[in-house]
Amino acid sequence: MSERSERQVQAVWPPLRPELAGIEPYGAPQLDVPVQLNVNENPYGPSAECVADIAEAAAEAAVTLNRYPDREFVELRRALAEYLSKDAPVSADMVWAANGSNEVMLQLLQAFGGPGRTAVSFAPTYSMYPEYARDTHTEWVAGAREDDFSLDLDKARALIEEVRPSVVLLPSPNNPTGTALPPEAIGLLCEVVGDRGIVVVDEAYGEFRRAGVPSALESLATWRNLVVTRTMSKAFAGAGLRLGYLAAHPAIVDAIRVVRLPYHLSAVTQAVALAALRHAPELLGKVDELRSERDRTVDWLRGQGHEVAESDANYVLFGRFADRHAVWQGLLDHGVLIREVGPDGWLRVSIGTAAEMDTFKTALVAVLNPRGAES
Known part of the structure; x- marks a missing residue:
């Protein structure tokens, strides 16, 4: 090989898709600090009894690891359907699960997106959505939310009628x-999209919604193009479990089965998820406490003069800062890690324990008013 040819080979190695060149992998900073409030985890771990049940279930699954798992994970789908049915009737054939709601979303884009098709959302929104579209060669279109981050339904309707997306x-x-x-x-949105596409309502934080805020699960019986996704990572305190799931018309579930990888949910994942569901009342037992802590945090931040977005989740977006990175770094220097995400000038803090939130508040005051904190 000539020197010129060798340089050309080196210049394109590895032979990555051109649109992926130079892109950093998605992910929040993983730093070892005393107070970690950046990835919306549930700060309350499982009880010893729950841990023992999970360990026993994993041990039983380990005995059969020489065999492939149930690729349809029927028992788990039944258990998830039973859990969801507290909000609206859901049957096992309406449920699908994967390794985190991220994989669920990717499978939806694999099945219903693709070349010549479009996915729509409204910014600011979850930063992985355009990556799902990119990875499935689906065109990505982002409308805009209002200044208070609400969705103007007339504008949303107009955009959907113009773009005619396959996935919202x-x-x-x-x-x-x-x-x-x-x-x-x-x-409204299910009607506008019609049978040419699906509307995916991502309720990853749905269990944290305030009283009187309905779940989209209540609309499943009305709209066959509606998909509602959930996760065990947040309210269930199962971020390390990596189990996301959806409820939808059985025909949508069958379509996803076409694109799923064989045996994508391991026997251990299925067993551990079933054990966690057996302990649902305990694992969800801190949700009310976290809601209250969220509301106290919102009130405190507003009392300090900050703008705060209305929140039905286990996190709070607040601002606005001329240099949000400096505030983020200042909090980190005080041992508190939050998330530098969202519109410019805003920061997001996950809701932790009462003690963690007190530390966050003390640190924020010290960062923004160092002289006052010293006096």
């Missing part, structure tokens, strides 16, 4: 703002 992605509560969809939004 609507987180409720919205990430990173915490804003929930108004109840009338589901029906």
Whole structure:
């Protein structure tokens, strides 16, 4: 090989898709600091009894690891359907699960997106959505939310009628703002999209919504193009479990089965998820406490003069800062890690324990008013 040819080979190695060149992998900073409030985890771990049940279930699954798992994970789908049915009737054939709601979303884009098709959402929104579109060669179109991060339904209708998307992605509560969809939004958007596409309401933080805010699950019986996604990472305190799931018309579930990888949910994942569901009352037992802590945090931040987005999630978006990175870094220097995400000038803090939130508040005051904190 000539020297010129060798340089050309080196210049394109590895032979990555051109649109992926130079892109950093998604992910929040993982730093070892005393107070970690940046990835919306549930700060309360499982009890010893729950841990023992999970360990026993994993051990039983380990005995059969020489065999492939149930690729249809029927038992888990039944258990998830039973859990969801507290909000609205859901049967096992309406449920699908994967390794985190991220994989659920990717499978939806694999099945219903693709070349020549379009996905729509409304910014600011979850930063992984355009990556799902990119990875499935789906065109990405982002409309805009209002100044208070709400969704103007007339503008949303107009955009959908113009773009005619195959997939509409609507987180409720919205990430990173915490804003929930108004109840009338589901029906309006499902009607506008019609049978040419699906409307995905991402309820990853749905269990944290305030009283009186309905779940999109209540609309499943009305709209066959509606998909509602959930996760065990947040309210269930199962971020390390990596189990996301959806409820939808059985025909949508069958379509996803076409694109799923064989045996994508391991026997251990299925067993651990089933054990966690057996302990649902305990694992969800801190949700009310976290809601109250969220509301106290919102009130405190507003009392300090900050703008705060209305939140139905376990996090709060607040601002506005001329140099938000300096505030983020100052908090980190005080041992508190939050998330530098969302519109410019805003920061997001996950809701932790009462003690963690006290540390956050003390640190924020010290960062923004160092002389006052010293006096």
